[in-house]
Amino acid sequence: xxxxxxxxxxxxxxxxxxxxxxxxxxxxxxxxxxxxxxxxxxxxxxxxxxxxxxxxxxxxxxxxxxxxxxxxxxxxxxxxxxxxxxxxxxxxxxxxxxxxxxxxxxxxxx
Amino acid sequence: xxxxxxxxxxxxxxxxxxxxxxxxxxxxxxxxxxxxxxxxxxxxxxxxxxxxxxxxxxxxxxxxxxxxxxxxxxxxxxxxxxxxxxxxxxxxxxxxxxxxxxxxxxxxxxxxxxxxxxxxxxxxxxxxxxxxxxxxxxxxxxxxxxxxxxxxxxxxxxxxxxxxxxxxxxxxxxxxxxxxxxxxxxxxxxxxxxxxxxxxxxxxxxxxxxxxxxxxxxxxxxxxxxxxxxxxxxxxxxxxxxxxxxxxxxxxxxxxxxxxxxxxxxxxxxxxxxxxxxxxxxxxxxxxxxxxxxxxxxxxxxxxxxxx
Ligand SMILES: [Zn+2]
Numbered sequence: 001x002x003x004x005x006x007x008x009x010x011x012x013x014x015x016x017x018x019x020x021x022x023x024x025x026x027x028x029x030x031x032x033x034x035x036x037x038x039x040x041x042x043x044x045x046x047x048x049x050x051x052x053x054x055x056x057x058x059x060x061x062x063x064x065x066x067x068x069x070x071x072x073x074x075x076x077x078x079x080x081x082x083x084x085x086x087x088x089x090x091x092x093x094x095x096x097x098x099x100x101x102x103x104x105x106x107x108x109x110x
Numbered sequence: 111x112x113x114x115x116x117x118x119x120x121x122x123x124x125x126x127x128x129x130x131x132x133x134x135x136x137x138x139x140x141x142x143x144x145x146x147x148x149x150x151x152x153x154x155x156x157x158x159x160x161x162x163x164x165x166x167x168x169x170x171x172x173x174x175x176x177x178x179x180x181x182x183x184x185x186x187x188x189x190x191x192x193x194x195x196x197x198x199x200x201x202x203x204x205x206x207x208x209x210x211x212x213x214x215x216x217x218x219x220x221x222x223x224x225x226x227x228x229x230x231x232x233x234x235x236x237x238x239x240x241x242x243x244x245x246x247x248x249x250x251x252x253x254x255x256x257x258x259x260x261x262x263x264x265x266x267x268x269x270x271x272x273x274x275x276x277x278x279x280x281x282x283x284x285x286x287x288x289x290x291x292x293x294x295x296x297x298x299x300x301x302x303x304x305x306x307x308x309x310x311x312x313x314x315x316x317x318x319x320x321x322x323x324x325x326x327x328x329x330x331x332x333x334x335x336x337x338x339x340x341x342x343x344x345x346x347x348x349x350x351x352x353x354x355x356x357x358x359x360x361x362x363x364x365x366x367x368x369x370x371x372x373x374x375x376x377x378x379x380x381x382x383x384x385x386x387x388x389x390x391x392x393x394x395x396x397x398x399x400x401x402x403x404x405x406x407x408x409x410x411x412x413x414x415x416x417x418x
Contacts (some may be wrong), residue, residue, distance in 0.1 A: 033330035034345040035407045045403040076403045108328050108402075110351030 028100050030087050032109035042087055044080035044094075045073075051099060053078045064089045289313055292356060294349040297342065304352060307341035314364050316376060320399070321359060327401035328355045368392040 028046040035041055047053060053070045057080055061068045068082040082090065087107055094100040290313070293305040304325075311318045318335060325343070326333055329351075333343035363385065365372050371389035376396070378384075386393045 029402050031330050031402060033405055033407055041405050041407060043403055043405050071403075071405065073403055079403045079405075081405055108330070110329060110347060110354055 026104060027106045028094065028104055030090060030105060030107045032085055032087055039083075040085045042082045042085060042090060044082070044090055045076050047078070047080065047099070049077055053080060056080065056099070057082075060086070060090065060093065063093060292349060292352045294347060294352050296346060300344065300346070302343045302345060302347045302352075304341040304343060307335065308339040310356070314360065314372075316363065320363070320376065323399045324359050324363070325352075325355055327399050328358070330401070330404065363396055366390060366392060367394050367396075 025046075028044060031043045031045070033041045033043065047056070057068045057070050060066075060080070060082060064082065064084075064086050066083045066086060068080065071079045071081055073079050080090075087109065091105050091107060094105065095102050290306060290309065292307070292310060295303045295305060297303050307321070308318060311321050314321070322333070322335065322341065325341070329343065329345065329347065331343055331345045333341055335341050360372075363376060363383075364374060366374050366385065366387035366389065369387060369390040369392065371387055373388040375386045375388065376383055377386055381398070383396050383398065384393055385396050
């Protein structure tokens with residue numbers, strides 16, 4: 001019975017649609033990807049679209065002394081990319097600056 | 111307590127014994143912790159490790175008790191001629207706080223022994239079988255005598271009985287969690303082989319596909335199972351890193367979120383996965399596996415050529 005309830009029409013579907021997954025689970029996903037050799041890339045997905053990601057990336061680049069960019073993704077919205085394994089750094093920075101609460105952060109990777 | 115006050119010499123002995131006891135406890139602890147960590151490492155999530163810690167303590171208690179007896183004997187032999195022997199030992203040991211409970215127990219025990227004839231008891235203890243030592247010792251202490259039993263004695267007795275009747279409570283759970291470590295080997299410079307991937311899926315009772323999805327999503331890479339049932343992952347990964355991811359997998363998708371039992375079933379129900387516990391019967395939904403955003407890391411030219 002409860003399953004049927006899940007299937008009912010959601011009147012707010014339109015409102016949520018804009019940044020679906022991220023806002024829905026309310027999490028900021030911090031991931032790491034390997035590139036060639038020992039190089040890695042850190043991605044931050046799910047930051048609220050109310051924030052100016054360009055400003056954030058500028059601050060991060062300076063703070064962590066790494067390059068970075070903002071990528072627009074059709075499904076995941078604006079995603080932050082930083083060079084190297086910045087997972088620790090970005091998590092600390094995001095929580096310290098109050099942009100994200102610690103329990104909203106989900107760090108992936110090894 | 112009054113009895114104790116009367117026997118001054120025994121008090122002295124007590125102190126010495128305590129230090130000797132601590133020594134052994136420390137040794138036992140070191141030995142155990144070293145030996146424990148090895149098997150648990152692999153697949154164990156934090157959760158079961160907690161369990162193990164508790165279990166360790168149980169084990170320690172037992173061991174300590176056993177050792178105290180040996181110690182008693184040694185010390186008694188040593189006492190007449192060489193009391194200073196214990197002097198250097200206590201320093202190493204006194205730092206250990208978490209053993210307070212055990213030490214308290216042992217104190218009460220020793221007091222009892224001193225009231226009776228020390229030598230007799232020691233001999234008895236040595237003769238007894240190792241496992242029954244504790245229990246029999248407990249009974250022997252106050253069952254025969256006129257005095258009242260103390261709370262500690264009763265508490266210890268009930269724990270001894272529990273342990274005796276359910277050996278699985280102490281050892282069984284732990285054994286379930288012992289898992290072979292993932293065998294991770296580099297293939298060339300760009301790939302990694304997770305050789306016993308299928309075997310680990312079997313020990314965890316999970317579909318290889320599910321674990322595969324999780325691993326690849328977490329590692330942010332691609333890979334597949336080859337003919338020899340080993341998992342080939344793109345990128346370089348060390349065993350420790352794979353182990354970390356496995357640990358997270360077990361925490362989320364294998365052990366029960368309520369009681370931590372690994373005896374669970376993962377069911378798919380209208381695109382959501384549910385973890386059904388066979389031990390406590392709880393059922394909860396688990397996070398779906400999403401690889402999420404994947405940055406472009408390959409050669410862009412090659413990608414462009416493909417799509418164009
Ligand atoms: Zn359970």
